Amino acid sequence: MSNLKVILGDGRKIELPEGATLRDVAFRISPELGEEAIAGIVNGEKKDLNYTLQDNDRVEILTFSSPEGKEIYHHSTSHLMAQAVKELFPEAKLAIGPAIEDGFYYDFEVDRPFTPEDMAIIEQKMKEIVERDLPFQRIEASKEEAIKIFESRGEVYKLELLKEIPEEKVSLYQQGEYIDLCRGPHVPSTGKIKAFKLLSIAGAYWRGNEKNKMLQRIYGISFAKESELEDYLRLMEEAKRRDHRKLGKDLELFSMHEEGVGFPFFHPKGMILRNILENYWREEHQKSGYSEVKTPIILHKSLWMRSGHWEHYQENMYFTKIDEEDYAIKPMNCPGSILIYKCNLHSYRELPLRMAELGLVHRHELSGVLHGLFRVRCFTQDDAHIFMTPEQIKEEIKGVIDLTDRLYKTFGFSYQVELSTKPEKAMGSEEIWEKATKGLEEALKEKEIPYTVNEGGGAFYGPKIDFHLQDCLGRSWQCGTIQLDFIMPEKFDLFYINQEGEKERPVMLHRTILGSIERFIGILIENCAGAFPVWLAPVQVKLLPLADRHIQYGKHIREELVKYNIRAELEEMNEKIGAKIRKAELEKVPYMLIFGDKEIEEELVAVRKRGEGDLGRIKITQFIADILQEVKNNVKEYEN
RNA sequence: GCCGAUGUAGCUCAGUGGGUAGAGCAGCUGAUUUGUAAUCAGCCGGUCAUCCGUUCGAGUCGGAUCAUCGGCUCCA
Numbered sequence: 001m002s003n004l005k006v007i008l009g010d011g012r013k014i015e016l017p018e019g020a021t022l023r024d025v026a027f028r029i030s031p032e033l034g035e036e037a038i039a040g041i042v043n044g045e046k047k048d049l050n051y052t053l054q055d056n057d058r059v060e061i062l063t064f065s066s067p068e069g070k071e072i073y074h075h076s077t078s079h080l081m082a083q084a085v086k087e088l089f090p091e092a093k094l095a096i097g098p099a100i101e102d103g104f105y106y107d108f109e110v111d112r113p114f115t116p117e118d119m120a121i122i123e124q125k126m127k128e129i130v131e132r133d134l135p136f137q138r139i140e141a142s143k144e145e146a147i148k149i150f151e152s153r154g155e156v157y158k159l160e161l162l163k164e165i166p167e168e169k170v171s172l173y174q175q176g177e178y179i180d181l182c183r184g185p186h187v188p189s190t191g192k193i194k195a196f197k198l199l200s201i202a203g204a205y206w207r208g209n210e211k212n213k214m215l216q217r218i219y220g221i222s223f224a225k226e227s228e229l230e231d232y233l234r235l236m237e238e239a240k241r242r243d244h245r246k247l248g249k250d251l252e253l254f255s256m257h258e259e260g261v262g263f264p265f266f267h268p269k270g271m272i273l274r275n276i277l278e279n280y281w282r283e284e285h286q287k288s289g290y291s292e293v294k295t296p297i298i299l300h301k302s303l304w305m306r307s308g309h310w311e312h313y314q315e316n317m318y319f320t321k322i323d324e325e326d327y328a329i330k331p332m333n334c335p336g337s338i339l340i341y342k343c344n345l346h347s348y349r350e351l352p353l354r355m356a357e358l359g360l361v362h363r364h365e366l367s368g369v370l371h372g373l374f375r376v377r378c379f380t381q382d383d384a385h386i387f388m389t390p391e392q393i394k395e396e397i398k399g400v401i402d403l404t405d406r407l408y409k410t411f412g413f414s415y416q417v418e419l420s421t422k423p424e425k426a427m428g429s430e431e432i433w434e435k436a437t438k439g440l441e442e443a444l445k446e447k448e449i450p451y452t453v454n455e456g457g458g459a460f461y462g463p464k465i466d467f468h469l470q471d472c473l474g475r476s477w478q479c480g481t482i483q484l485d486f487i488m489p490e491k492f493d494l495f496y497i498n499q500e501g502e503k504e505r506p507v508m509l510h511r512t513i514l515g516s517i518e519r520f521i522g523i524l525i526e527n528c529a530g531a532f533p534v535w536l537a538p539v540q541v542k543l544l545p546l547a548d549r550h551i552q553y554g555k556h557i558r559e560e561l562v563k564y565n566i567r568a569e570l571e572e573m574n575e576k577i578g579a580k581i582r583k584a585e586l587e588k589v590p591y592m593l594i595f596g597d598k599e600i601e602e603e604l605v606a607v608r609k610r611g612e613g614d615l616g617r618i619k620i621t622q623f624i625a626d627i628l629q630e631v632k633n634n635v636k637e638y639e640n
Numbered sequence: 641g642c643c644g645a646u647g648u649a650g651c652u653c654a655g656u657g658g659g660u661a662g663a664g665c666a667g668c669u670g671a672u673u674u675g676u677a678a679u680c681a682g683c684c685g686g687u688c689a690u691c692c693g694u695u696c697g698a699g700u701c702g703g704a705u706c707a708u709c710g711g712c713u714c715c716a
Contacts, residue, residue, distance in 0.1 A: 366642090
């Protein structure tokens with residue numbers, strides 16, 4: 001019997017008997033890998049473990065620890081769940097059931113919606129099927145055969161999918177009585193699936209199109225080990241604990257009301273946070289050569305017709321009438337800035353002209369998508385419009401990237417960058433798009449910033465760079481965006497006078513960094529679970545007298561702190577010190593100053609730090625110096 | 641907007657087969673004057689989301705509306 005050689009990922013070659021499978025390779029490498037193996041990659045294609053190898057195949061074994069392995073594992077779990085559903089609800093029709101970033105889902109058409117009780121029953125059935133340890137069998141079939149199979153089973157959605165597959169051969173996967181149309185690969189058997197949980201039920205349109213029938217979707221997650229599932233569920237709990245909607249109410253930062261759905265109300269403490277944020281933002285923009293403007297919220301219809309919003313954005317806009325004339329509430333700030341630009345004749349010497357605006361925009365969002373501060377109907381964009389010559393594109397983009405980097409780092413966020421290129425429906429010439437995209441690309445390369453490309457994801461008026469920032473739970477949020485625009489300058493006939501004294505068209509750059517102040521505040525709240533760093537904390541210091549006779553001393557300390565713009569509150573409630581501490585801790589105030597007879601004599605305070613406890617007694621003057629230094633460090637830490 | 645779930649005091653939640661609403665915390669008052677995460681007592685507080693219906697009688701049953709939550713779709 002002849003042997004065959006396969007090449008491993010690290011270049012190592014191993015020899016196996018003819019007819020060897022991926023599983024044999026895994027076990028040859030190590031028994032542990034053999035046990036953990038989920039599937040493999042052969043010459044760049046994902047294959048089942050029982051795939052028979054050829055001489056000189058390049059082979060890689062996938063386990064749950066790789067992204068590909070995880071995806072296969074999740075996908076197999078979705079089949080497992082679908083089998084359980086079919087056993088419990090034979091009339092359910094299968095739609096699709098892919099792996100997603102965080103687990104998997106499967107869509108079904110059923111007579112009645114699933115209930116939470118159903119989830120528990122389905123989970124139970126899944127466990128039973130795991131016990132049966134049914135192999136996932138790959139079946140290669142012709143399209144006709146597949147059609148016959150799914151027709152006999154009444155799987156109309158599978159038939160619809162089949163119709164759109166151009167190939168003559170398709171692959172099916174079967175475990176027990178369950179058959180699904182699927183590219184695969186899958187884990188070897190249902191017994192491989194160790195830990196899973198069904199998470200939620202939701203309606204979802206067939207193919208995501210609201211004109212289609214609404215299906216029932218079940219979401220779930222699975223892991224190779226029970227402990228990993230527990231970790232994941234703990235993380236979900238943690239995310240829930242940090243929910244900015246709950247914390248925003250508890251910490252008295254903002255509120256939402258039926259009287260203005262999607263329009264957040266900022267309370268005094270929320271305003272402190274917001275003002276700190278905006279003031280910091282202003283300082284940084286001044287340093288970076290921006291001027292600031294403010295444009296009106298309501299502007300005449302004619303402006304929106306000229307900008308194209310009337311035609312392209314109308315369903316998201318609010319309207320009103322003034323003196324019988326039609327007006328719109330602005331959904332974007334750019335047309336306003338353009339009117340400012342047009343007030344003067346501009347020389348090439350003035351460019352680039354960087355016009356920043358904290359602009360309040362209103363957009364009619366569907367009621368179902370509103371979500372705390374993350375998705376609202378009015379929000380403040382930290383907008384800016386840069387008017388420049390085409391030659392300045394690259395440098396300006398680099399400038400925006402630098403500013404973005406500085407701002408994000410100050411708040412302790414890391415981020416990822418995405419470049420979106422020309423979409424199918426785009427305005428402007430091929431040439432100008434190429435030039436613009438190249439400008440963005442080169443700026444990123446020169447800055448040595450890694451980025452992914454979203455082919456065709458740009459706006460209709462120009463390519464863009466998006467910044468996705470990452471919070472401490474590893475969740476990602478789209479905030480900043482840099483968009484090049486050649487269309488608005490055209491529509492509004494913008495120009496500057498060049499060196500030769502001729503009119504020339506400027507390029508416009510729209511950009512935000514924080515995105516929306518409201519959303520950014522929401523992200524900040526969740527990122528620190530409401531326990532803000534000292535420079536952002538609405539109340540920085542809580543003064544806790546031991547007994548009523550110490551309140552007077554507390555007033556004295558408060559006056560001292562106010563002199564240095566330190567935000568302090570004196571607790572005057574008639575309680576034991578433990579209760580006062582507990583209250584301050586729940587309010588997440590960074591510092592508590594505790595004082596009684598012992599402290600008063602020597603102008604001391606006992607400092608207690610949020611979450612850490614007693615730091616000992618120091619002079620008031622020393623505390624002031626320390627906290628001022630900490631505030632400075634909070635902002636400066638990342639500035640270099 | 642669509643699908644599903646939910647809506648009782650400022651907050652967290654009880655409330656049996658329909659018989660006229662209850663706890664803890666918070667708030668207020670008083671006692672206590674406290675040494676690092678809850679002192680005790682008393683009091684106040686609800687058109688049971690809204691409207692319509694069934695019923696002798698509705699927090700409870702039915703319908704509609706509104707809002708919230710989880711998704712779909714969309715986005716800063």
